[in-house]
Amino acid sequence: MVLHMTCRHCGHKGQIKARDLARTHGFGTDPRTLSFRCSRCDMRNCIVRVMEEIRR
Numbered sequence: 001m002v003l004h005m006t007c008r009h010c011g012h013k014g015q016i017k018a019r020d021l022a023r024t025h026g027f028g029t030d031p032r033t034l035s036f037r038c039s040r041c042d043m044r045n046c047i048v049r050v051m052e053e054i055r056r
């Protein structure tokens with residue numbers, strides 16, 4: 001599972017693997033309830049989408 005984030009403020013996009021998120025926030029955390037901080041503009045104003053699979 002991968003989380004896709006889009007910053008509403010600057011449009012910066014990022015991805016976080018759910019496995020990495022679980023390492024920092026703990027297992028069983030609903031990623032949609034977390035407030036992610038944009039790594040570019042430092043605003044906590046991100047749209048989070050949960051993607052189950054990635055195809056490359």
Ligand SMILES: [Zn+2]
Nearest residue numbers: 007010038041
């Ligand atoms: Zn931003």
